[in-house]
Amino acid sequence: MNETILQSKNILLSSDASSKDEAIEQIAALMAACDIAPIEYGTSLLKRENVSNTFLGHGVAIPHGMPEDRSLIRQTGIVVLQSPAGLTWNPGETVHLVVGIAARSDEHLAILRRLTRMMQDEALMQQLFHTGDAEQILQALNASPGVSQPAPEPAHDLPWRQTWQLDYPNGLHARPASVWVNTAKQYAARLQIRHGHEVADARHLVGLLQLGLQQGDILTLSADGSDAEQALDGLFACMQSLSQSEKASAELAKAKARAAASPLFTPEAGLDSLQGIGASPGLAIGITRRWQTRQHQVEDVPGSLAEGGQRLEDALQQARQALQTLADDTQARLGAEAAQIFHAQNTLLSDGELIGHCCRLMAAGHGVAWSWQQAVEESASRLQDNPNPLLAARAADLRDAGRSVLDLLLPGQTSGHRLDPAEKVILLAEDLAPSDTARLDPANILGLCTARGGPTSHTAILARTLGLPALVGAGDDLLQIADGTQVILDGQQGALYLNPGKQALQQAQESMARQRQALQSAQQSAGLPAQTLDGHRLGIQANINRDDQAAGALQSGAEGVGLMRTELLFVERDHAPEEEEQYQAYRAMLSALDGKPLVVRTLDIGGDKQAPWLTLPAEDNPFLGVRGARLLLQRPDLLDTQMRALYRAAIHGPLSVMFPMITSVAELQQLRQRCEAIRQSLQAPTIPLGIMIEVPAAAVLADKLALHADFFSIGTNDLTQYVLAMDRQHPQLAAQADALHPAVLRLIRQTVEGAHSNGIDVSVCGGLAGDPDGATILAGLGVDKLSMSPSDIPAVKARLRASRKDGLQALAERALACDNAADVRRLCGESA
Numbered sequence: 001m002n003e004t005i006l007q008s009k010n011i012l013l014s015s016d017a018s019s020k021d022e023a024i025e026q027i028a029a030l031m032a033a034c035d036i037a038p039i040e041y042g043t044s045l046l047k048r049e050n051v052s053n054t055f056l057g058h059g060v061a062i063p064h065g066m067p068e069d070r071s072l073i074r075q076t077g078i079v080v081l082q083s084p085a086g087l088t089w090n091p092g093e094t095v096h097l098v099v100g101i102a103a104r105s106d107e108h109l110a111i112l113r114r115l116t117r118m119m120q121d122e123a124l125m126q127q128l129f130h131t132g133d134a135e136q137i138l139q140a141l142n143a144s145p146g147v148s149q150p151a152p153e154p155a156h157d158l159p160w161r162q163t164w165q166l167d168y169p170n171g172l173h174a175r176p177a178s179v180w181v182n183t184a185k186q187y188a189a190r191l192q193i194r195h196g197h198e199v200a201d202a203r204h205l206v207g208l209l210q211l212g213l214q215q216g217d218i219l220t221l222s223a224d225g226s227d228a229e230q231a232l233d234g235l236f237a238c239m240q241s242l243s244q245s246e247k248a249s250a251e252l253a254k255a256k257a258r259a260a261a262s263p264l265f266t267p268e269a270g271l272d273s274l275q276g277i278g279a280s281p282g283l284a285i286g287i288t289r290r291w292q293t294r295q296h297q298v299e300d301v302p303g304s305l306a307e308g309g310q311r312l313e314d315a316l317q318q319a320r321q322a323l324q325t326l327a328d329d330t331q332a333r334l335g336a337e338a339a340q341i342f343h344a345q346n347t348l349l350s351d352g353e354l355i356g357h358c359c360r361l362m363a364a365g366h367g368v369a370w371s372w373q374q375a376v377e378e379s380a381s382r383l384q385d386n387p388n389p390l391l392a393a394r395a396a397d398l399r400d401a402g403r404s405v406l407d408l409l410l411p412g413q414t415s416g417h418r419l420d421p422a423e424k425v426i427l428l429a430e431d432l433a434p435s436d437t438a439r440l441d442p443a444n445i446l447g448l449c450t451a452r453g454g455p456t457s458h459t460a461i462l463a464r465t466l467g468l469p470a471l472v473g474a475g476d477d478l479l480q481i482a483d484g485t486q487v488i489l490d491g492q493q494g495a496l497y498l499n500p501g502k503q504a505l506q507q508a509q510e511s512m513a514r515q516r517q518a519l520q521s522a523q524q525s526a527g528l529p530a531q532t533l534d535g536h537r538l539g540i541q542a543n544i545n546r547d548d549q550a551a552g553a554l555q556s557g558a559e560g561v562g563l564m565r566t567e568l569l570f571v572e573r574d575h576a577p578e579e580e581e582q583y584q585a586y587r588a589m590l591s592a593l594d595g596k597p598l599v600v601r602t603l604d605i606g607g608d609k610q611a612p613w614l615t616l617p618a619e620d621n622p623f624l625g626v627r628g629a630r631l632l633l634q635r636p637d638l639l640d641t642q643m644r645a646l647y648r649a650a651i652h653g654p655l656s657v658m659f660p661m662i663t664s665v666a667e668l669q670q671l672r673q674r675c676e677a678i679r680q681s682l683q684a685p686t687i688p689l690g691i692m693i694e695v696p697a698a699a700v701l702a703d704k705l706a707l708h709a710d711f712f713s714i715g716t717n718d719l720t721q722y723v724l725a726m727d728r729q730h731p732q733l734a735a736q737a738d739a740l741h742p743a744v745l746r747l748i749r750q751t752v753e754g755a756h757s758n759g760i761d762v763s764v765c766g767g768l769a770g771d772p773d774g775a776t777i778l779a780g781l782g783v784d785k786l787s788m789s790p791s792d793i794p795a796v797k798a799r800l801r802a803s804r805k806d807g808l809q810a811l812a813e814r815a816l817a818c819d820n821a822a823d824v825r826r827l828c829g830e831s832a
Contacts, residue, residue: 006077006078006079006080006138006141007034007138008134008135008138009033009034010030010034010077010078010079010080011079011080011081011082011134011137011138012026012030012079012080012081012082013082013131013132013134014082014083014084014132015081015082015083015098017081017083017087018087019087019088020049020061020087020088020089020090020095021046022087023061023063023081023083023087023095023098024042024045024046024049024063024100025042026081027042027045027063027079027081027098027100028041028042028045028100029042030079030081030100031077031079031100031102034077034079035074035075036073036074036075036076036077036079036102037065037072037073037074037077037102038072038074040072041065041069041072041073041102044065044066044069044072045063045064045065045100047065047066047069048063048064048065048066049063054089054381055089055090055093055095055374055377056378056381057361057374057378058122058125059086059094059095059096059097059125059129060095060096060097060098060099060125061089061093061095061097061098061099062098062099062100062101062381063098063099063100063101064100064101064102064103064385065101065102068473068475070103073102073103076102076103077102078099078100078101078102078141079099079100080097080098080099080100080137080141081097081098081100082096082097082098082128082129082131082137083095083096083097083098083129084096084129084130086129091299091300092299092300092366092370096125096128096129097125097128097129097137103385118140118141124140128140157192157194157220157222158190158191158192158222158223158224158228159222159223159224159228160222160223160224160228160229160231160232161220161221161222161223161232162220162221162222162232162236163218163219163220163221164218164219164221164236164239164240165216165217165218165219166213166214166215166216166217166218166219167215167216167243167246167247168215168242168243168246168247169215169246169247170215170246171212171213171214171215171217172208172209172211172213172214173209173394174205174209174344174347174348174394174397175340175341175344176242176246177205177208177209177344178205178343178344178347179238179242180193180202180208180235180238180239181202181203181204181205181208181347182347183234183235183238184202184203184231184235185203186231186234187223187225187227187230187231187234187235188225188226188227188231189223189224189225189226189227189228189230189231189232190223190224190225190228191203191221191222191223191231191232191235192221192222192223193208193211193219193220193221194219194220194221194222195211195213195217195218195219195220198211201352201353202221202235203352204351204352204353204354205344205347205348205351206348206351206353206354206379206383206398207351207353209383209394210379210382210383221235221236221239223235241822265283265488265490265493265507265508265511266507267488267495267497267500267504267507268501268503268504268507271497271498271500271501271504272497272498272499273495273496273497273498274474274475274477274478274481274495274496274498275474275494275495275496276449276450276471276472276473276474276475276478276494276495276496277454277471277472277473277474277494278471278490278491278492278493278494279448279453279454279457279460279463279464279470279471279472279491279494280448280460280463280464280467280468280469280470280491281464281469281491281492282447282467282468282469282491282492282515283469283488283489283490283491283492283508283511283512283515284426284446284447284468284469284488284489284491284512285446285486285487285488285489285505285508285509285512286424286425286426286446286447286486286487286489287425287426287483287484287485287486287487288425288426288427288428288481288482288483288484288485288487289425289426289427289428289483289484290428290429290479290481290483291427291428291429291430291432291436296369296373296403296406296407296410298369298370298373298406298410299367299369299370300366300367300370301367301369301370302365302366302367303367303368305362305363308362308367308368308371309359309362309368311368311409312355312358312359312362312368312372312405312409314408315372315405315408315409316349316350316355316405318408319349319401319404319405319407319408320346320349320350322404323342323343323345323346323349323401323404324342324346325568326342326435326438326439327339327340327341327342327343327346328565329438329545329568330342330438331543331767331789333544333545333549333552333789333790334438334462334465334466334789334791338438338461338462338465338791341397341434341438341461341462342434342435342438344397345397345398345400345401345434345435346401348397348398348401349401349404349405353379354375354376354379355375357375357378357379358371358372358374358375359371361374361375368409369406369409369410372402372405372406372409373402373406376398376399376401376402377399377402379398380395380396380398380399380402381395383395383398396431396433396434396453396457396459397434399433400433400434400435403433404435424443424444424445424446425444425445425446426445426446426447426448426449426487426489427440427445427447427448427449428449428450428478428479428481429448429449429450429451430450430451430452430479431450431451431452431453431459432448432450432453432459433459434457434459434462436459437459437462437463437466438462440466440468441548442466442467442468442552443548445468446468446469446489447468447469447470447489447491448463448468448469448470448471449470449471449472449474449478449489449496450470450471450472450473450474450478451473451474451475451476451478451479452472452473453472453473454472454473457472459472460472463491465791468491469489469490469491469492470489470491471489471490471491471494471495471496472494473494474494474496478496481498485498485499486498486499486500487499487500488500488504488505488508525794526555526556526557526793526794526797527557528557528797528801529559529797530786530796530797530800530801531800531801532779532800532801532803532804532805532808533801533802533803533804534804534805534806535805536779536805538779538783538784538785538786538800539559539560539562539763539784539785539786540557540558540559540785540786540787540788540793540796540797541558541559541560541561541562541563541597541599541763541765541785541786541787541788542554542556542558542560542561542562542787542788542789542790542793543561543562543563543564543565543765543787543788543789544561544563544564544790545564545565545568546568546585546589547585547588547589547591547592548592549790550589550592550593551592552790553790553793554593554596556790556791556793556794557793557794557797558596558790558793559596559597560593560596560597560598560599560654561589561593561596561597561598561599561787562599562713562763562765562785562786562787563599563601563713563765563787564586564589564598564599564600564601565601565604566582566600566601566602566603566604566642567603567604567605569581569582569585570603570605576637576638576641578641579641579644579645579648580645582641582642582645582646583644583645583648583649586598586600586645586646586649586655587648587649587652590649590652590653590654590655591652591653593653595653595654596653596654597653597654597655597656598653598654598655598656599656599657599658599690599713599763599765599787600646600655600656600657600658601657601658601659601660601692602629602632602639602642602643602657602658602659602660603631603632603638603642604627604628604660604661605627605628605631627660627661628659628660628661628662628692629659629660629661629662629667629671630661630667632659632671633667633670633671636674639671639674640674640678643657643674643675643678644678644682646687647678647679647682647684647685647687648682648684650684650685650687651684651685655687656687656688656689656690656710656711657675657687657688657689657690658689658690658691658692658711658713659671659689659690659691659692660691660692660694660715661692661694661695662691662692662693662695662698662705663695663697663698664697664701665701665704665705665707665708668691668705668708668709669708671689672689672708675689688710688711689709689710690709690710690711690712690713690760691705691709691712691713692712692713692714692715692718693712693713693714693715693719693751693762694714694715694717694718694719694722695718695719695722696719696722696723696747698751699719699747699748699750699751700747700750701754702750702751702753702754702755703753703754703757703758704754705754706754706755706757706758706760707758709760710760711755711760711761711762711763712751712755712760712761712762712763713762713763713764713765713787714748714751714762714763714764714765714766714783715765715766716739716744716748716764716766716767716768716769716774717739717766717767718766719739719744719747719748719766720737720738720739720741720744720766721737723741723743723744723747724737724741724743724744738821738822738825739766739767739768739774739821740768740771740773740774740777740815740821740824740825740828741820741821741824742815742816742817742818742819742820742821742824745777745781745812745815745816745824746816748764748778748781748783749781749782749812749816752781752782752783753782756782761784761785762782762783762784762785763783763784763785763786763787764778764783764785764786764787765787765788767788769786769787769788769792769796770786770788770789770792770793770796771792771796772795772796772798772799773824773825773828773829775796775799775800776799776800776803776808776811776828776831777808777811777812777815777824777828779800779803779805779808779812780808780809780810780811780812780813780815781812807831811827811828811831814827815827815828
């Protein structure tokens with residue numbers, strides 16, 4: 001290790017600092033005396049305290065400067081201030097060792113890792129808090145080459161071992177790591193990953209990310225337990241199976257970067273501008289509006305450990321459910337890749353190390369909200385200090401997920417901010433959480449600019465998915481721009497031009513016109529039908545939830561809406577929506593579709609979607625309980641109100657309705673009878689009434705149900721979990737719940753045969769429809785229509801247009817004969 005990082009002169013024993021500010025002043029003076037950074041670096045240390053808590057816990061704080069001030073650092077170094085009496089860092093936080101960091105690269109990370117391990121040794125920490133010998137601190141931190149050091153404790157591998165060289169181009173980041181975690185949890189065996197002397201439990205997402213694994217790193221996988229050999233093989237296969245998709249994603253990103261290499265806009269000389277980092281390409285002209293983020297004010301209010309533990313468990317459960325709803329909505333709007341961001345956040349909220357650390361803080365006498373914030377912030381800070389920017393960007397995801405839990409633990413406070421401008425604006429923010437970005441309305445937001453963040457952040461990824469020009473990392477000057485300032489945002493070059501003149505505006509408008517023309521050309525291709533080379537045509541529709549998503553869906557090539565989920569009208573409120581509110585929502589969707597067909601699914605509450613105001617009794621297994629059509633039949637008030645609104649809306653466009661969770665002919669007959677009575681009372685037009693095929697009973701009875709239904713729509717997500725008896729949200733099983741499993745495909749074929757024998761169409765509106773491999777199999781099985789996230793439509797159409805019907809049928813027959821989903825996917829890959 002470089003000896004300039006920590007030497008005896010870098011340590012101040014028995015400091016007389018009585019406050020955090022005084023301690024930081026002394027840290028800055030010590031850094032200046034050691035020629036690490038000028039005294040002005042103290043300002044950067046204080047700025048960091050305003051944006052993140054550097055209290056590490058166990059009597060230790062690690063103040064460090066802002067990333068944009070690294071240029072001030074003369075050499076990477078660490079200084080230590082000892083306060084035997086202790087000083088208050090923040091309310092409820094007493095510090096005895098202040099480890100000040102000035103890092104230009106990653107030389108300091110070994111000390112931080114060592115410091116984290118030391119904190120588990122209470123006797124050692126007490127010794128360091130009160131020692132009068134600086135050499136003891138040097139020896140403990142393992143940073144002085146002149147002191148005889150004990151050999152580092154070897155990282156012990158478990159009995160079953162295997163090595164692998166990580167080949168993911170972007171290293172191990174949250175999305176593949178969450179798949180590792182879910183796979184590891186399928187086994188009883190203990191599984192660990194070792195890189196050098198650093199080890200992480202394969203079940204703990206935060207620990208895996210903190211390893212900072214990059215492409216080329218040699219990993220040792222090891223296992224111990226009753227199923228150790230199978231667990232090791234399963235995890236290793238999982239890790240290898242992700243290599244192809246990780247490499248493909250990296251190549252796609254490179255291709256997009258190459259395509260965006262030529263400047264969109266070359267401004268006139270002398271134009272006032274602010275430079276950041278291009279995060280999402282495109283140009284935008286508009287006025288600025290500042291996004292004001294509200295932060296939680298967390299006081300340490302100790303309470304009963306039992307009560308705090310129950311509150312934490314309840315908050316985590318509700319936060320996970322809210323993230324699942326957000327993921328579902330994001331997938332409907334933006335596609336599976338964008339939704340995976342929130343699935344990964346959900347995994348973070350199940351991380352055993354994170355929850356365990358929070359519980360240890362509570363057991364030490366701290367309040368539940370304070371303990372949760374502290375645990376999240378400590379983990380996020382360690383991620384943020386990772387030299388790999390992709391991994392450092394995951395700190396924002398952890399804080400975002402943690403914030404959702406704090407919202408529930410502190411019901412009187414709500415973090416974040418909702419913006420609903422009356423005019424279109426370019427949003428300026430210190431930073432944006434991924435959940436905030438996903439909820440932005442592109443109709444009112446022209447572009448995004450943030451003072452913090454990087455191009456690999458999930459916020460940047462969502463901006464690109466939304467098609468919003470964006471720049472990040474512009475610094476504090478961005479936040480000084482007044483609301484209402486006219487600007488030109490160049491998200492490709494990462495520049496924001498202030499108060500542009502007529503010439504610059506005209507130049508930007510001409511460039512934007514060229515962009516629109518290129519986009520229209522691409523949309524024309526997306527607008528072509530999904531017709532095979534030999535003339536077989538499939539209907540392609542979109543899964544969307546709101547009318548403001550319709551225009552984008554049609555531009556992506558949708559021929560209508562094959563699934564409008566209505567749960568969003570019912571959740572996150574304290575009462576059921578009135579008939580008029582529902583009517584207006586359905587009418588607005590029909591109006592937005594401008595004559596294109598709309599298929600609405602009636603209320604599907606239950607399972608992973610709950611509405612607290614319904615006060616439904618707790619169920620041991622809600623996925624097998626009263627949900628979907630079962631609830632509607634038990635609660636005719638819900639059914640009648642919704643169907644009245646739908647029948648009223650039917651005069652405004654082609655509308656069909658389908659019922660979820662049908663398992664018997666009797667259920668369908670009851671629903672049809674009730675609907676007919678409502679229709680006659682309103683003198684409304686007849687509309688097609690179909691059903692969702694999402695339980696095995698419905699697929700097996702397809703020929704019987706087809707006598708009473710006007711159409712079928714297969715929900716492959718639920719059908720897969722019921723066929724395979726695997727909860728698709730279960731952390732240990734979700735990775736195996738693949739809809740291309742031959743058992744699922746055989747039930748789809750049986751459904752198609754039952755429907756076609758009675759003259760009705762079959763569509764698929766589950767996730768499999770938006771997977772190009774899945775779409776080819778479904779087309780080969782005889783499915784008539786596919787409905788998917790709008791962003792998936794162009795790729796699915798392109799794959800189908802390059803295929804022949806007889807080839808798709810042959811591929812489907814071979815898939816039905818496979819033993820498992822992995823074999824089906826390999827088969828699809830060979831035929832693509």
